[in-house]
Amino acid sequence: MPGWSRSFLNPLLVTALEEGRTFEQWLDGRVPGIDYARITADQSTRSSILARGREPGTGVRHQHEENSEAAEEFGVAVVTFHEDNGIGATHPKVPRPSFDQAVHALHCRRTPEGFPVRALVATEHERIWRLPEDFRRLHRALTVTDDGLLIARRERVDIHSVDRSEIGRAGVEEVRRTGERIGRHVRRRALDGGTPGGRRRFGWLPPDPRSGRKINMRKDPAEWPVLREMVDAALEGRGWNAIARDLNSRGVRTASENPWSGATVRQALTNPVLCGYRFLHGELVTHPTTGVPVVGAWDAVATPDEWRALVEISRHNGARSGTRLTNGSRPPEAPPTPLRKYLFSGFLRCGAVKDGRTCLSRMGGCARPTPRVPDNAVYVCAAMDCGGTSRNVRAVDAHLVDVVNGLLLDRPAPPCAPRAGWEGEALLRQLTEELHLLSGASADPGSSAAVADLSGRIAGLEAARAEHLAAGTALRPHRDPGRWPAMSLTERRAAIADVIESVIVMPLPPGMSRRAPFDPQLLRVVPRQPSGR
Numbered sequence: 001m002p003g004w005s006r007s008f009l010n011p012l013l014v015t016a017l018e019e020g021r022t023f024e025q026w027l028d029g030r031v032p033g034i035d036y037a038r039i040t041a042d043q044s045t046r047s048s049i050l051a052r053g054r055e056p057g058t059g060v061r062h063q064h065e066e067n068s069e070a071a072e073e074f075g076v077a078v079v080t081f082h083e084d085n086g087i088g089a090t091h092p093k094v095p096r097p098s099f100d101q102a103v104h105a106l107h108c109r110r111t112p113e114g115f116p117v118r119a120l121v122a123t124e125h126e127r128i129w130r131l132p133e134d135f136r137r138l139h140r141a142l143t144v145t146d147d148g149l150l151i152a153r154r155e156r157v158d159i160h161s162v163d164r165s166e167i168g169r170a171g172v173e174e175v176r177r178t179g180e181r182i183g184r185h186v187r188r189r190a191l192d193g194g195t196p197g198g199r200r201r202f203g204w205l206p207p208d209p210r211s212g213r214k215i216n217m218r219k220d221p222a223e224w225p226v227l228r229e230m231v232d233a234a235l236e237g238r239g240w241n242a243i244a245r246d247l248n249s250r251g252v253r254t255a256s257e258n259p260w261s262g263a264t265v266r267q268a269l270t271n272p273v274l275c276g277y278r279f280l281h282g283e284l285v286t287h288p289t290t291g292v293p294v295v296g297a298w299d300a301v302a303t304p305d306e307w308r309a310l311v312e313i314s315r316h317n318g319a320r321s322g323t324r325l326t327n328g329s330r331p332p333e334a335p336p337t338p339l340r341k342y343l344f345s346g347f348l349r350c351g352a353v354k355d356g357r358t359c360l361s362r363m364g365g366c367a368r369p370t371p372r373v374p375d376n377a378v379y380v381c382a383a384m385d386c387g388g389t390s391r392n393v394r395a396v397d398a399h400l401v402d403v404v405n406g407l408l409l410d411r412p413a414p415p416c417a418p419r420a421g422w423e424g425e426a427l428l429r430q431l432t433e434e435l436h437l438l439s440g441a442s443a444d445p446g447s448s449a450a451v452a453d454l455s456g457r458i459a460g461l462e463a464a465r466a467e468h469l470a471a472g473t474a475l476r477p478h479r480d481p482g483r484w485p486a487m488s489l490t491e492r493r494a495a496i497a498d499v500i501e502s503v504i505v506m507p508l509p510p511g512m513s514r515r516a517p518f519d520p521q522l523l524r525v526v527p528r529q530p531s532g533r
Helices: 011-018 023-027 058-073 097-108 132-142 164-191 224-235 240-249 262-269 304-316 393-410 425-439 447-473 481-486 489-499
Strands: 004-009 031-039 076-085 119-122 149-152 155-157 348-350 363-367 377-381 390-392 500-505 523-527
Touching: 004 011, 004 097, 011 023, 031 058, 031 097, 031 149, 058 076, 058 119, 058 149, 076 097, 076 119, 097 132, 097 447, 132 149, 224 240, 224 262, 224 304, 240 262, 348 363, 377 393, 390 393, 393 489, 393 500, 393 523, 425 447, 481 489, 489 500
Parallel strands: 031 076, 031 119, 119 149, 348 500
Antiparallel strands: 004 076, 149 155, 363 377, 377 390, 500 523
């Protein structure tokens, strides 16, 4: 489950207004503010096991509860709640929509609904900013007037006197140091034979705080014999898919309660934890002096020789590295892997009919080199027991790209009209008038510094207005068909998602050869309704 962002008015304010009270009456002399909560990873979405005991959004809810208590202590009335759930703050390209909305409202000193705000409350400043640019944006917003207020760690932060460059660098250094500390801790635990942790793996028990048992340390009496059967079956020569079919027919599910596939069987059986070994950043964890592999303290279901044989089987079957040796982490020097390699992966749906039911499983691209076409690739159905539909990637892409561009031309996204009454207009006008009056007081020795300060605040507001208007009037780049040749894969897929819901790939008619010319009539496009975007 992906993260989400949302903002909403304080229900207490909404109730008061519905009862006929004015905003000023509800405010009752308090400072109007914003409650911001953010969490990098929502634990309830990490696996079905964790979701059983933790409601989605619990982390941000707890932060809101603490923020409300802090707001009451400092005389702040929370006008709006903002939250970014499951969204990190250490990568500049990861958007935080709710953070952006909160900063914009503070900069304008007014919410889109027209209510004044000038304070921000958060559990700690790390929840608000981690990068220098984020801090600079917040600093400009809170200091646009002298009455801005920041509450973090239940303390009032003097945002007007802090050194912006120093605190920005401190944020970056803290992120780096935190990463280093985590890395050292993980390595020390690995050398001590501690379990890699993470999600529960099939065959091992979940954690038990009462007894002190950690996750993936002790064998699950029900799943352990099945896991050993899987090891024996693979060593006897049974394929990954065959093992998965047998498990599914018996009603056995993965640790996440999902059906097995050949890929999940391979991942389970080539993981070095089977024999007590562990990989860290692509390398086997060994003793620093002897070089002997460290044997973990958890229960092992196979011997090291059996695990090496399973890895060799995987390599023999065509796996590039035999196994995902990094245990979920990539080597530091490894380049990032794109989430998608083929243009229409995920948009295509299998139209094969089996037992009276249309498959409709997602189809993804995979390489199928031939002696004549080394870079040949096909879209195939991802369902393990289907395999009834496949199409050449090059032919499908060529046809559907024309369809997508035609839909973009026929149904372009109209530019949004500029939002009337930008929230910061009144404040900008007020500061401009103050600057005009201050500029005329040239006899005042301190006027030069005051003029420079006020000019900086006005410049920040004008930049915020420009960004606001640009966001409302600009046509999204990926909606321009003329830019298609220059678009990245991500931009092209965004354009596809704007106009296409899915494409049903029908199987070849009986008697039709797989070598027959490509028939575009067997691709049935399901357009996305304009109101759905």
